[in-house]
Amino acid sequence: xxxxxxxxxxxxxGSTHAIKQVNIEIQSNEILSVIGPANSGKTTFLRTLNRLNxxxxxxxxxxxxxxxxxxxxxxxxxxxxxxxxxVFALPLPLPLSIFDNVAYGVRIHGERxxxxxxxKVEETLKQAYLWEEVKDRLSESAxxxxxxxxxxxxxxxxxxxxxxxxxxxxxxxxxxxxxxAKVEDAMVKLKEKFTIILVTNNVKQAARVGDKxxxxxxxxxxxxxxxxxxxxxxxxKRTDGYVRGxxx
Amino acid sequence: xxxxxxxQNIAFFFLFLVTLLIxxxxxLIVVVIIQKGLPAINWQFLSDMPRQGMRxxxxxxxxxxxxxxxxxxxxxxxxxxxxxxxYLSEYSKxxxxxxxxxxxxxxxxxxxxxxxxxFGLALFVVFFKFxxxxxxxxxxxxxxxxPVIITTSREALESVPYSFRExxxxxxxxxxxxxxxxxxxNAIPGxxxxxILGLGRAAGETAPILFTVAAFYLPRLPDSIFDQxxxxxxxxxxxxxQVPNVDEKIRYGTAFVLLVLVLFMNLVAIIIRYKFRKKKxx
Ligand SMILES: Nc1ncnc2c1ncn2[C@@H]1O[C@H](COP(=O)(O)OP(=O)(O)OP(=O)(O)O)[C@@H](O)[C@H]1O
Ligand SMILES: [Mg+2]
Numbered sequence: 001x002x003x004x005x006x007x008x009x010x011x012x013x014g015s016t017h018a019i020k021q022v023n024i025e026i027q028s029n030e031i032l033s034v035i036g037p038a039n040s041g042k043t044t045f046l047r048t049l050n051r052l053n054x055x056x057x058x059x060x061x062x063x064x065x066x067x068x069x070x071x072x073x074x075x076x077x078x079x080x081x082x083x084x085x086x087v088f089a090l091p092l093p094l095p096l097s098i099f100d101n102v103a104y105g106v107r108i109h110g111e112r113x114x115x116x117x118x119x120k121v122e123e124t125l126k127q128a129y130l131w132e133e134v135k136d137r138l139s140e141s142a143x144x145x146x147x148x149x150x151x152x153x154x155x156x157x158x159x160x161x162x163x164x165x166x167x168x169x170x171x172x173x174x175x176x177x178x179x180x181a182k183v184e185d186a187m188v189k190l191k192e193k194f195t196i197i198l199v200t201n202n203v204k205q206a207a208r209v210g211d212k213x214x215x216x217x218x219x220x221x222x223x224x225x226x227x228x229x230x231x232x233x234x235x236x237k238r239t240d241g242y243v244r245g246x247x248x
Numbered sequence: 249x250x251x252x253x254x255x256q257n258i259a260f261f262f263l264f265l266v267t268l269l270i271x272x273x274x275x276l277i278v279v280v281i282i283q284k285g286l287p288a289i290n291w292q293f294l295s296d297m298p299r300q301g302m303r304x305x306x307x308x309x310x311x312x313x314x315x316x317x318x319x320x321x322x323x324x325x326x327x328x329x330x331x332x333x334x335y336l337s338e339y340s341k342x343x344x345x346x347x348x349x350x351x352x353x354x355x356x357x358x359x360x361x362x363x364x365x366x367f368g369l370a371l372f373v374v375f376f377k378f379x380x381x382x383x384x385x386x387x388x389x390x391x392x393x394x395p396v397i398i399t400t401s402r403e404a405l406e407s408v409p410y411s412f413r414e415x416x417x418x419x420x421x422x423x424x425x426x427x428x429x430x431x432x433x434n435a436i437p438g439x440x441x442x443x444i445l446g447l448g449r450a451a452g453e454t455a456p457i458l459f460t461v462a463a464f465y466l467p468r469l470p471d472s473i474f475d476q477x478x479x480x481x482x483x484x485x486x487x488x489x490q491v492p493n494v495d496e497k498i499r500y501g502t503a504f505v506l507l508v509l510v511l512f513m514n515l516v517a518i519i520i521r522y523k524f525r526k527k528k529x530x
Binding site: 057092105 | 417
């Protein structure tokens with residue numbers, strides 16, 4: 001099933017042309033990895049999907065972004081962002097306890113029953129492979145967790161509002177290999193239920209977890225294909241160069 | 249050859265000297281007031297009406313009057329100041345008008361207090377016909393401390409990291425939910441500090457209450473907000489310059505009480521800030 005359809009997308013920040021004439025279809029229940037060198041527009045592309053770019057004053061967009069055939073600009077923004085969760089590059093816990101971090105979104109979306117909130121928190125912390133490590137210290141500040149734990153907490157927090165799509169923006173950029181492996185495990189498992197878009201500047205990570213891989217360069221989508229094809233037989237010379245580490 | 253360490257030491261020495269130059273007079277004032285004022289302090293002085301044309305008795309009505317005025321000022325200024333700060337930091341677009349407004353507010357904080365006094369006289373006493381009364385005085389003091397409250401609250405709101413807002417919005421929270429649950433709770437220490445500093449200023453000023461509320465001599469408690477009242481700073485001014493033969497003890501005692509009141513408020517502000525800083529989680 002097609003989750004996202006993006007037609008002729010162009011984005012500017014002031015005079016910077018950050019995304020140039022991009023067309024993409026994204027299937028549900030798969031992981032799409034987005035790779036590309038710095039400033040190639042990966043983050044910008046991701047933040048277009050949940051309309052987070054609109055927080056910028058000098059932002060301009062043309063083209064269409066459709067979620068299940070409905071233009072995202074027609075969907076109420078709170079509802080859109082509930083459906084499309086996001087995990088940021090740095091672990092960004094809110095200045096609350098571990099429990100309240102996960103419960104925050106649940107409560108925001110109107111859950112008043114304490115029992116149900118608690119169930120949701122436990123369920124999503126388990127999904128993010130964090131429950132065992134924090135179940136005895138839920139009332140401690142989230143900032144007391146290690147970076148890797150914080151990032152999995154952020155994943156649980158995103159899951160707790162019941163999204164359909166999860167956007168990951170370089171979620172492992174600040175993590176050690178073991179934490180990275182745990183986050184990757186969580187992602188692969190989550191694919192069964194969610195559509196995942198993973199921006200990464202770690203080409204190997206894209207190869208490990210992505211079903212498909214998109215290669216961005218200076219705001220253009222150079223190539224999008226099955227991950228093994230991108231890494232073994234790319235059609236474009238520039239993709240070949242990038243995945244072999246010739247530039248970037 | 250120049251010795252960088254010597255230059256540095258000389259610079260440090262002069263900076264230290266200048267600091268001393270500032271600290272010593274302030275310290276001296278405090279010491280003198282404590283030394284001369286403390287002996288006057290007893291229960292009767294704090295709880296009795298002034299007698300014999302303020303040459304004897306206590307300063308109870310002035311203490312009460314100052315507390316009323318300060319409370320009135322805060323009831324008026326805190327909600328308005330906070331809402332204005334929320335608007336300016338969270339909602340207003342960054343354009344010329346907003347920048348002008350912010351500049352104007354910062355400059356209003358520097359307007360001499362006697363100007364606020366005249367403004368209060370014209371607006372509340374004369375135009376709204378409140379007369380010289382607690383309400384006129386409170387509103388005048390409130391307007392005087394509004395810029396302080398708005399500026400410090402704005403800074404407190406803006407110091408909450410932008411990423412928290414992004415996270416909250418990305419979870420589907422509305423802008424108001426984000427402000428209410430994430431931004432405001434983390435800005436409270438700064439807002440409180442600003443408010444209490446404003447309070448301290450309101451408690452100590454003479455000029456704004458001179459024309460709007462202060463009674464020269466009123467040996468009873470005010471019975472409504474439309475009544476005049478005595479207030480500590482004005483009372484101090486009166487017994488120091490307007491009434492002959494007031495015992496030095498009474499004058500310094502009054503100064504002492506005023507000083508303690510203002511220092512106490514500042515102390516509370518410092519404690520609150522310290523408490524929250526220890527709890528600060530980012
Ligand atoms: N808020 C913004 N204001 C102005 N320009 C921006 C903004 N965000 C992104 N840009 C510009 O858009 C272009 C794409 O940036 P983007 O952050 O999407 O790149 P990226 O591929 O995510 O890079 P990285 O790998 O470094 O994260 C850059 O030229 C950047 O300067
Ligand atoms: Mg990026």
